[in-house]
Amino acid sequence: MLELKDVDFVRDGKLLLGGVSLTVGEGERWALLGPNGAGKSTLLGLCGAIAHPTRGTVEILGRRLGTVDIRTLRESIGHVNPRHPLRSPLSIVDIVLTGLTGTIELMPRWQATPAQRARALELIDLLGISALASSSWTTLSQGERGRALIARALISDPSLLLLDEPSTGLDVAAREQLLETLDQINASHPHLAWVLVTHHLEELPTCTTHAALLHEGRVLAAGPAYDVLTTDLVSQAFNHPIHITHQSGRWTATAQPGTRPH
Structure with missing residues (x-):
């Protein structure tokens, strides 16, 4: 890849x-x-x-x-950037569809096919924001925006x-x-x-x-x-003693007193 x-x-x-x-x-x-x-x-x-x-x-x-x-x-390539520079009040559906054109705004005279629109709605449902499909970008929380952008990245079926x-x-x-x-x-x-x-x-x-x-x-x-x-490698990377734990598939990092890493 x-x-x-x-x-x-x-x-x-x-x-x-x-x-x-x-x-x-x-x-x-x-x-x-x-x-x-x-x-x-x-x-x-x-x-x-x-x-x-x-x-x-x-x-x-x-x-x-x-x-x-x-x-x-x-x-x-699907690219998710939480600092997505959209300023206009596009709906989540339209935001996801811009992933097909690789643009921030909808392209003039470009029209999504029924199949493309259906795929956008499928991804919106997968991301758990189907109730907001018609909502404007300007009204979304940061978390809702993030999930919309992931759906946008996935609509082109990237590898x-x-x-x-x-x-x-x-x-x-x-x-x-x-x-x-x-x-x-x-x-x-x-x-x-x-x-x-x-x-x-x-x-x-x-x-x-x-x-x-x-x-x-x-x-x-x-x-x-x-x-x-x-613990050793993360401490070296951040140049600070950091204790790492791994439990139930999740990592946790906590600062710890001690000798600074070499």
């Missing part, structure tokens, strides 16, 4: 990513974690064909950046889903509803691969299979989540 080899990314003379290699397979659900400035958003931009590497190679769904039509490639801090701005109840939704999506789309960016281990769904820790633009560790999300 996704393969980065020895990737460097330089912007304005500053190295934001250095020597990054990462492979995401079909059906794997990756968490990408690290402190502010570690390079998470930059890496996600490469995964979404939004940016190109300065050095190294990025292959998305078997196609290498720099050798393919970016617009066509992006049609196979790869990218979630950029989807819990941003959510209270505890809305966060838990979102995580339950992600577990439901895993059950209904078992072959879908995804990469979820977050600062907080508590925001990982139980279906998370793999994790990568970024530190100062480099991958500190990557692999099965249970092997990567450990």
Whole structure:
């Protein structure tokens, strides 16, 4: 689904990513974690064909950046950004349909087919917001917006889903509803691969299979989540002693006194 080899990314003379290699397979659900400035958003931009590497190679769904039509490639990638810049009062149905055109607003003279509209309603129901299908974007809570954006990302039947801090701005109840939704999506789309960016281990769904820790633009560790999300490695990534527990499929991180990591 996704393969980065020895990737460097330089912007304005500053190295934001250095020597990054990462492979995401079909059906794997990756968490990408690290402190502010570690390079998470930059890496996600490469995964979404939004940016190109300065050095190294990025292959998305078997196609290498720099050798393919970016617009066509992006049609196979679902991207969920809670800072979605929509300003007009589109209904949830119309918001989901914009996922078919890859636009923020509805395209002039573009008309959804009955089958496409039916698919939008199916996804809205799957995400648990069918009662709000006709509601305006401007009236939705942050949690409702997040679920609408996930439905929008799924309507093109992507092979790869990218979630950029989807819990941003959510209270505890809305966060838990979102995580339950992600577990439901895993059950209904078992072959879908995804990469979820977050600062907080508590925001990982139980279906998370793999994790990568970024530190100062480099991958500190990557692999099965249970092997990567450990007290030692997370403490190194965040440069602070953090105790990690894993219970009932969920991770918890708590600061602990002690010697700072090497």
